[in-house]
Amino acid sequence: MKGKKPYMVAGPCSVESREQLGEVVHALSRVPQVDMVRCGVWKPRTHPGVFEGRGEEALRWIAELKENFPQLRFCCEVARAEHVELALRYGMEGVWIGARTTANPFMVKEVTEALRGSRVTVMVKNAPSPDVQLWIGAVERCRQVGLEDVVAVHRGFDVFRNGGYRNNPLWEVPIELRRLEPELPILCDPSHIAGRREPIAALVQTAMNLGFDGLMVEVHPHPDEAYTDAGQQITPDELSRLLESLVVKQTDSTVADGQLQRLREEIDVLDGQLLQVLAARLGVAGEIAKVKERGNLAVYQPKRWEQLLQQRRLTAKELGLAPDFVEEIFEKIHAESVRVQLELRG
Ligand code: PEP
Ligand code: MN
Numbered sequence: 339m340k341g342k343k344p345y346m347v348a349g350p351c352s353v354e355s356r357e358q359l360g361e362v363v364h365a366l367s368r369v370p371q372v373d374m375v376r377c378g379v380w381k382p383r384t385h386p387g388v389f390e391g392r393g394e395e396a397l398r399w400i401a402e403l404k405e406n407f408p409q410l411r412f413c414c415e416v417a418r419a420e421h422v423e424l425a426l427r428y429g430m431e432g433v434w435i436g437a438r439t440t441a442n443p444f445m446v447k448e449v450t451e452a453l454r455g456s457r458v459t460v461m462v463k464n465a466p467s468p469d470v471q472l473w474i475g476a477v478e479r480c481r482q483v484g485l486e487d488v489v490a491v492h493r494g495f496d497v498f499r500n501g502g503y504r505n506n507p508l509w510e511v512p513i514e515l516r517r518l519e520p521e522l523p524i525l526c527d528p529s530h531i532a533g534r535r536e537p538i539a540a541l542v543q544t545a546m547n548l549g550f551d552g553l554m555v556e557v558h559p560h561p562d563e564a565y566t567d568a569g570q571q572i573t574p575d576e577l578s579r580l581l582e583s584l585v586v587k588q589t590d591s592t593v594a595d596g597q598l599q600r601l602r603e604e605i606d607v608l609d610g611q612l613l614q615v616l617a618a619r620l621g622v623a624g625e626i627a628k629v630k631e632r633g634n635l636a637v638y639q640p641k642r643w644e645q646l647l648q649q650r651r652l653t654a655k656e657l658g659l660a661p662d663f664v665e666e667i668f669e670k671i672h673a674e675s676v677r678v679q680l681e682l683r684g
Contacts, residue, residue, distance in 0.1 A: 339487055342373065343552065344371075345374075345523070345553075346372050347372075347373065347375075347432075347552065348374075348375065348376065348553075348554070348577055349377050349557055350362055350378065350556065350558045351381075351566045352389065352392075352564070353377045353391070353399065353400070354392070354564070354565050358559060359399050362559045362574065363407060366410070368574070372410070372577075374413055374459070375411070376414070377413075378415055379391050379394075379425075380415060380421055382436055382438050389565045404429065413430055413433055415436045416434070418445070418448060419452035433453070437493055438465075440476045443475060446476045447479060451483060453483060459489060461489045461490075461525065462491065463527070464490070464512075466496040466505070470511055470518065473511075474515065477490060489522070489525060490522055490525070491524075491525045491526075491554055492507070492511070492524060492525070493527040494507050494531035495508050502537075503537065507541065512524055512548075513548065525550065525551060525554050526553055526554070527555070528542050528555060529556035529567070530570070535572055539583070542584060546584060555572065557571060557577050558571035558572075559573065624678060628682070637680055646672075650664055
C-alpha cells in the first residue's frame with residue numbers, strides 16, 4: 339500500500355445483491371483515484387434479527403466481478419478464522435479487522451493466525467475505545483505472523499461526548515499512533531466517524547492536512563436505500579467530487595521550514611508557561627484541601643464547580659476560544675484537583 343497518496347479504499351458498507359455490487363463497482367471503476375473496493379460481507383450488528391451480510395454468496399459475486407476490473411483490488415471485513423479462509427479462497431486482495439474485533443485480543447489472534455503466510459493487505463481499525471495500545475497490539479499480532487502489508491484505519495471512538503459525530507475523531511489518538519509507529523500507514527474512515535454524510539468532506543480534508551496516507555469511504559449507488567449505514571454512505575459521483583476538491587498536503591515539504599521552526603519555538607515557550615500556571619493552580623488546590631479538612635467540608639463542591647465552569651465558558655468566549663473546548667480542559671483540571679485533594683486527605 340506504500341507509495342501512492344492518498345491510497346483510496348471505497349465501496350459499500352455491505353454487499354446487498356449481485357446487482358447493487360455490480361452497479362457500485364462499475365461506477366467506482368470510473369473514479370480514477372480508487373485503488374481498492376471495500377465490501378462488507380459479514381456485518382457485525384449491534385442488535386440481532388437484522389441483515390448480517392450475504393456471506394460466502396457475496397464473495398462469489400465479487401470473484402465473478404473481479405475478472406472485469408483487473409485494476410481494482412477488493413477487501414472485506416474478517417472477524418473469524420473461517421471468514422479469513424473464505425476471503426482468501428475467493429481471491430480477496432485485502433481484509434480489514436473491524437473495530438469490535440480489534441477490541442478483543444482473542445479474536446485478533448484467531449484472525450491473524452488464519453492469515454499467516456498470506457500476502458494480502460491487512461487493515462486494522464481502531465477499537466471503539468481510545469486505547470492506542472490495543473490498536474498497536476492488533477498491528478503487532480499481524481506482524482508476528484509475518485504479514486507485511488499492514489495498515490491502520492482510524493474510524494473514531496465511542497466516548498462520553500461524541501462531539502456531534504457517530505464516533506468522536508479524537509485526532510490526538512492517531513497522532514499518537516503515528517508518533518509510536520512512524521512507518522505504519524494510516525487511513526481515515528470518515529464515514530464511521532461522521533455517521534452522516536455532511537461532515538465527510540471536512541473530515542477527509544482534516545485527515546489529509548494531518549498527513550494521513552489514505553482513506554476508506556463508504557460508497558453506495560443509492561445510499562438512502564442501503565441495508566446498513568444508510569445515513570453515512572455517499573454516491574460514486576459525490577466521492578468523485580469530494581476527491582477532486584481535496585487538497586493533499588505533502589508531509590515532508592521543506593517550504594517555510596525556518597518560519598515553522600520559529601513558530602514552534604514560540605509554542606514551546608507558551609507551553610512552558612501553561613505548565614507553570616497549572617503547577618501553581620494545583621498548589622493552590624492543595625491549600626484548599628487543608629482548609630476544607632479543617633472546616634470538615636467535602637472535597638467536591640458541586641455548586642462552586644458549576645459556577646466556575648459557567649465563568650470559564652464566558653471568559654473563553656470573550657477570548658475567542660471555543661467554550662466546549664475550554665470546558666473539557668477544565669473538566670480534566672478539576673478532576674486532577676479533586677484527585678490531589680483526596681490524596682492529601684489520605
Ligand atoms: C465497516 O467498516 O463497515 C464497519 C463495520 O466498521 P467498524 O468496524 O469501524 O465499525
Ligand atoms: Mn458501515
